[in-house]
Amino acid sequence: MSRRDFLRNGARVAALTGVGAVVGTLVHRTSSQTTVWQIDPSKCLRCGRCATECVLDQSAVKCVHSYDLCGYCELCTGYFVPEPNALNTGAENQLCPTGAIQRKYIEDPYYEYTIDEALCIGCGKCVEGCNRFGNGSLYLQVRQHLCLNCNECAIGRACPGDAFRRVPVSQPYLLKTSH
Amino acid sequence: MRRRDALRPTGSSGSNGSRRDFLRRNLQAGGLLGVVGALAGFGPNVRAARSSAENPFAYDIGKFERTNPDLIHYAETARFQSPRPEPRRLALGPDGALHMAAGNSVVRLAEGGAVEFEIALAGPAQCLGVARDGFVYVGLRDHIEVFDARGQRTAVWSPPGSKTWLTGVAVGEDGLFAADSGGRAVLRYDRSGRLLGRIGERDKERGIPGFVLPSPFLDVELQRDGLLRVNNPGRHRVELYTASGDLELAWGKPTAAIDGFCGCCNPINLATLPDGRCVTCEKGLRRVKVYSALGEFESVVAGPESFAQSVPPDVSMAKAALDAVADAQGRIFILDPLAGEIRVMARTRGTASS
Numbered sequence: 001m002s003r004r005d006f007l008r009n010g011a012r013v014a015a016l017t018g019v020g021a022v023v024g025t026l027v028h029r030t031s032s033q034t035t036v037w038q039i040d041p042s043k044c045l046r047c048g049r050c051a052t053e054c055v056l057d058q059s060a061v062k063c064v065h066s067y068d069l070c071g072y073c074e075l076c077t078g079y080f081v082p083e084p085n086a087l088n089t090g091a092e093n094q095l096c097p098t099g100a101i102q103r104k105y106i107e108d109p110y111y112e113y114t115i116d117e118a119l120c121i122g123c124g125k126c127v128e129g130c131n132r133f134g135n136g137s138l139y140l141q142v143r144q145h146l147c148l149n150c151n152e153c154a155i156g157r158a159c160p161g162d163a164f165r166r167v168p169v170s171q172p173y174l175l176k177t178s179h
Numbered sequence: 180m181r182r183r184d185a186l187r188p189t190g191s192s193g194s195n196g197s198r199r200d201f202l203r204r205n206l207q208a209g210g211l212l213g214v215v216g217a218l219a220g221f222g223p224n225v226r227a228a229r230s231s232a233e234n235p236f237a238y239d240i241g242k243f244e245r246t247n248p249d250l251i252h253y254a255e256t257a258r259f260q261s262p263r264p265e266p267r268r269l270a271l272g273p274d275g276a277l278h279m280a281a282g283n284s285v286v287r288l289a290e291g292g293a294v295e296f297e298i299a300l301a302g303p304a305q306c307l308g309v310a311r312d313g314f315v316y317v318g319l320r321d322h323i324e325v326f327d328a329r330g331q332r333t334a335v336w337s338p339p340g341s342k343t344w345l346t347g348v349a350v351g352e353d354g355l356f357a358a359d360s361g362g363r364a365v366l367r368y369d370r371s372g373r374l375l376g377r378i379g380e381r382d383k384e385r386g387i388p389g390f391v392l393p394s395p396f397l398d399v400e401l402q403r404d405g406l407l408r409v410n411n412p413g414r415h416r417v418e419l420y421t422a423s424g425d426l427e428l429a430w431g432k433p434t435a436a437i438d439g440f441c442g443c444c445n446p447i448n449l450a451t452l453p454d455g456r457c458v459t460c461e462k463g464l465r466r467v468k469v470y471s472a473l474g475e476f477e478s479v480v481a482g483p484e485s486f487a488q489s490v491p492p493d494v495s496m497a498k499a500a501l502d503a504v505a506d507a508q509g510r511i512f513i514l515d516p517l518a519g520e521i522r523v524m525a526r527t528r529g530t531a532s533s
Contacts, residue, residue, distance in 0.1 A: 071393020
């Protein structure tokens, strides 16, 4: 075999190997991401572990808001501490430890509440307040653009309600609705 | 076997035996340790118990879940299980017989809770009222059905609106009042089912602020003074209306403390005592209290410690809503749908009429 043939064959083998590696990686990634982690709201106990057990510095679990379930209450128990001094946005009156819920006046006596995801740590304190007294329109979900989709979810392993489960990547959220 | 036995040291019964035995014993021990470890560290029950104690973000209302014993003026005299699943509401008949809306039926109960007779319905019974002549008015989701004292259906009234969601019925001598939480109004009917008017809708000129109902809990009671008692949970108060719809009085304040109404929206259900005092039921902090006819907090019938406070996440608030009725002796019957129980409470301090 001439040196030219040797180099040509070597280049072919290297190219095939590279293509194989790329295809193999893609196949592996696709098959491992056919499902993702999600929280079943009907099992969530609002234990606080979503904030403390995630492998990320700031949990991939966030509070989400089902507006069609919300009562737009003036005294929102997801927003206010159990005995607020006044129904205003004073920090001492807010239940959220990071001030991640925005309160906006709509019309007497209705207010709209919005989650600032960048501030939310997924502790579920507001979720407990909302579910305890209200309609349960606030609930926790794994935000898929943040989640690393670990093989074994650290939060799921610690979840006392066994609320973490795999769902198809095509339907990555378990949403609460009024229907 | 004989050969293997022959190889064992003298006096061995197998406990210090072959490599196979050694491996088997170690695997058994390891398996046991694994099972114990799994139970200790990963069992859902253990994790649940651990979580409640260690949650740094706990929603703490513990101090409101205990009632000052001096404020509790009632004691339980009887308790019985609901004879039917999905109990929702109570009402008293003219002879004091307890009626209950449960599932797709209305049942009349004997003193101990046995079913005396039952009315089967096509859909869930949301609320009910019983007239002096024994006629039973049942609120289904969007309409009222009328039954005579023998349980025969005599009329089906047409739905008053597309959003109608009936959650309370009060029957008087001349008419009937139905609380429509979907339409945010109390509907006034005559006994034939003719709609005579709507009460409680927002009306600035008449000084009526309107009902605020984040969840479907609107109840109506008719007192001997002729005034309607209607809860307005989003405003944390009870409102008194004339039959023609004038707002005469309103009382109540928002607070988790015992003298007010807790959470976003309470009270959820009402009852009236013969002397005009008002019984209120709350959710969130599940408790039953008594207020004077003018709205001054008087006493606790059953505090939060009397009921399971933690509603399972898969159970809707409506299925855990307490209801109450009061009979002519001043006894208060409390329905706890979550436990599927009815409790009979009698006054232990003062007199039933004071």
